[in-house]
Amino acid sequence: MVEFINIALPKGRLGEKAYALFEQIGYGCPSILENNRKLIFENEDCGVRYFWAKPSDVSIYVERGAADIGIVGKDILLEYGSDVYELLDLGMGKCCMAVAGPKGMRIDSGRTLRVATKFPNIAREYYSKLSREIDIIKLNGSIEIAPLLNLSDVIVDIVETGTTLLENNLEKLEEIVSISARLISNKVSYKFKNRQIEDIVEKVKGLL
Amino acid sequence: MNMLNVSVNKDEETILRLCDLYERRGYMKYKMSKFEEYDFYMENKSFLQSKNILTFSDPSGKLMALKPDITLSIIKNIKDSEKEPEKVYYKENVYRVVKGGQEFREIMQMGLECIGDIDLYTMGEVICLAVRSLQTVSEQFILDVSHVGVTAALLDAAGLQDVARKKMTSSIGAKNSDEIRILCRQYEVDKALTESIVGLSGIYGSFKSAIEKAESYCVNDTMREAMRELKEVYRVLESMDCAENVNLDFSIVNDMDYYSGVIFQGFIKGIPVEVLYGGRYDNLLHRMDKKGQAIGFAVYLGQLEQYETEEKEFDVDVLIRYDEDDDPVKIAETADAALKLGRSVRVQKSSESSLRAKQYISVKDGSENLG
Helix, strand or coil, rough: CCCCEEEECCHHHHHHHHHHHHHHHHCCHHHHHHCCCCCCEEEEHEEEEEEEHHHHHHHHHCCCCCCEEEEEHHHHHHHHHHCCEEEEEECCEEEEEEEEEEECCCCCCCCCEEEECCCCCHHHHHHCCCCCEEEEEECCCCCCHHHCCCCCCCCEEEECHHHHHCHHHHHEEEEEEEEEEEEEEEEHHHHHHHHHHHHHHHHHHHHC | CCCCCCCCCCHHHHHHHHHHHHHHHCEEEECCEEEEHCCCCCHCCCCCCCCCCCCEEECCCCCEEEECCCCCHHHHHCCCCCCCCCEEEEEEEEEEECCCCCCCCEEEEEEEEEECCCHHHHHHHHHHHHHHCCCCCCCCCEEEEHHHHHHHHHHCCCCCHHHHHHHHHHHHHCCCCCHEEEEEHCCCCCHHHHHHHHHHHHEEEEHHHHHHHHHHHHCCCCHHHHHHHHHHHHHHHHHCCCCCCHHHHHCCCCCCCCCCCEEEEEECCCCCCCEEEEEEEEEHHHHCCCCEEEEEEEHHHHHHHHHCCCCCCCCCCEEEECCCCCCHHHHHHHHHHHHHHHEEEEEEECCCCCCEEEEEEEEECHHHHCC
């Protein structure tokens, strides 16, 4: 009996790029490229099952064992503190977590800093190391407009090229940590499906 | 096993089997109260996996806590006699916030502790019982072993203390070799030591196949001594015929302030987190001003609830229906007839039922129809 390896891929460009890696090492699943609404795809021949998940949910699927391995951004791992094995840095989807604010802004250290972000835990940890008192405003998207509307003083968000910041008259003030995509594994799956998972990790490593 | 007509869940059955297993090896049941003074946990906070504690005031106004942990209470109450070891087991509910969860849960936990003079045989016995405990749940299990001495000595050699040590420990725990290398560069750890840390954290496999490789990463005598102890314990396990599913994994890093020596974690196929957790905790014992040495483990039975996949086909053997005009005596006789045949019986007036019965009869049909 084939034992399937369940792989959670983040919907979007990163997931597609990651799938291309798996395909190259012989874990392809042609049906995944068909344009339909299915979410789960199997290839019995190589014992692999893929599914698309919201990028921020991938680590949850893996941590709870619904997926054996997954591809996820370091930002998500840092934010949720997932208890998983982080087996490989894929070096793709590179960007950084940064503090940004209006161009030429001077941070007033005399009062509580208002920080808008999708990543409250990362922001809290960063500022607590600086012993800075902050007021976190958790948003779910379009973070860039928060300082423009005076909802916050700064934002903590992912910065890729900086174009969005530039267009909104914002700039990167401080870099918190660099981010890239990681191959993660559920801790228990890693033990019971060790041979298959190690095989995938070694082969992917060979491509990087 | 199940002679009574009671639906026994997998976890309830497991509890009975575990009690049997431990008592056969001469471990005494240890029963204690559900509460402990809150201060007691404050003094030992870092030993607790979850820092959240459910508290309440007792009638005299003293702040009390519902137990988040059992080991601490056992150590506190046990006599540390040098003559005789304490061998106990417990079955208690603990109250804590589970990893990643938001609310308090009541978790059934069983565990076993051995406090006294811990030699190789005793370590073997306790680890063997850990293996047998897992086996009680499923044949598809794994027990990972490690030795705190190995990792601690390596981090000492690398000069990693406090924050640096904490970061490194967490990267080792995640088998994150990229992060380990970054940290090593950041803290100026030399190349050979870096390779040892990366190598050790990446090792995974059956004890036999992995130990040699692990030994090659030893950089000092403390590490070699710890490896020797691991090998000796493994030899005892082999003699007890329970070494087969024992794997080596140095990425298990339980809190080094409390644990010392051999540590282990148990897993069951199909359950995504560890179900068993234990090791030598001499350091904890000494912190609580007790003499001697100790080893023990806990089994988290709450996890097994999800594991039970077989659904019962029927709720009851016979469902007996009666109408308004049926004689109560006749109803009772019909039910009695079924009971005498050893069936479980549900008697009810309405013919509609959400229960699934093997057989449906009405009182008018009479008990002759019982198959």
